[in-house]
Amino acid sequence: MHEFRHYWAQGIPVVVTHIQMQGTWDPAYFIKAHGEKKVTVINCETGKTKPIFVANFFKMxxxxxxxxxxxxxxKDWPPTSEFAAMFPDLFADFENSIPFPELTRLDGVLNFAVHFPWNGIVPDLGPKGYNALGSVQDDCHSGSTCLHLDVTDALNILLWAANLEDGKAGHAVWDLFSPDDLPKLREFCWKTVGFKGPGDPVYS
Known part of the structure; x- marks a missing residue:
C-alpha cells in the first residue's frame, strides 16, 4: 500500500497483474445469462447507434x-444504479478482488466518497461494464473511447479479450496523459486535428 500511494500521489498510473476473479466473466456467460435482453450499441467511429440483443452482440x-x-x-451496461441488482455475483466478485480495497472498494475506509454526508452529491463511482469490439491498429481506424477527462481516479480491470487475427492474445490499450498535459492536448486538437468546437476538445 505504501508503494502504491507513493506513485498514486504523483498521478502516475499503476498496473496490477494477476488479479484473481472468482467467476468466469466471458462472452459465453453474458450470452447464457442475459442473451435475450435488448440493448443499444454505438459505432465508435461514426456515432451511429442500433438496437441489438445481448447474445448477438457478444457473438460478434x-x-x-x-x-x-x-x-x-x-457502454456502461447496465447503468451503475442497476449493476449490483443485475450482476450480483460479478459485483461481489469485483468488490472482493480489486487491489488496495481500503481505497478502492465502495465501502473502503480510505475511500473519500464513503465519508460524504448522506445528503451530499456523490460522483458516479461505478462499477460499470464496458464492452467494445477490437480496433484495428492503423491510421485509418479509431479506438473505442474518445479523449476525455475523468472526474475521479479510475480502476479498470480487463476481464476478457479475444485473440488477435494472428492468434496472439488480445489486450486493451489505454493512452493516459498527465493533467499537466491538458494545455498541449487542447492545442493539438485545435491546431493539428482541426477541432472547431463547440466546447472543450478534451470533453467533446
Missing amino acids: FIEAVGKADGIWKL
Whole structure:
C-alpha cells in the first residue's frame, strides 16, 4: 500500500497483474445469462447507434478483430444504479478482488466518497461494464473511447479479450496523459486535428 500511494500521489498510473476473479466473466456467460435482453450499441467511429440483443452482440464480440462491420461498443451496461441488482455475483466478485480495497472498494475506509454526508452529491463511482469490439491498429481506424477527462481516479480491470487475427492474445490499450498535459492536448486538437468546437476538445 505504501508503494502504491507513493506513485498514486504523483498521478502516475499503476498496473496490477494477476488479479484473481472468482467467476468466469466471458462472452459465453453474458450470452447464457442475459442473451435475450435488448440493448443499444454505438459505432465508435461514426456515432451511429442500433438496437441489438445481448447474445448477438457478444457473438460478434468474440469474432477476430477486423471482421465486424465497425467498432461497436456496449457502454456502461447496465447503468451503475442497476449493476449490483443485475450482476450480483460479478459485483461481489469485483468488490472482493480489486487491489488496495481500503481505497478502492465502495465501502473502503480510505475511500473519500464513503465519508460524504448522506445528503451530499456523490460522483458516479461505478462499477460499470464496458464492452467494445477490437480496433484495428492503423491510421485509418479509431479506438473505442474518445479523449476525455475523468472526474475521479479510475480502476479498470480487463476481464476478457479475444485473440488477435494472428492468434496472439488480445489486450486493451489505454493512452493516459498527465493533467499537466491538458494545455498541449487542447492545442493539438485545435491546431493539428482541426477541432472547431463547440466546447472543450478534451470533453467533446
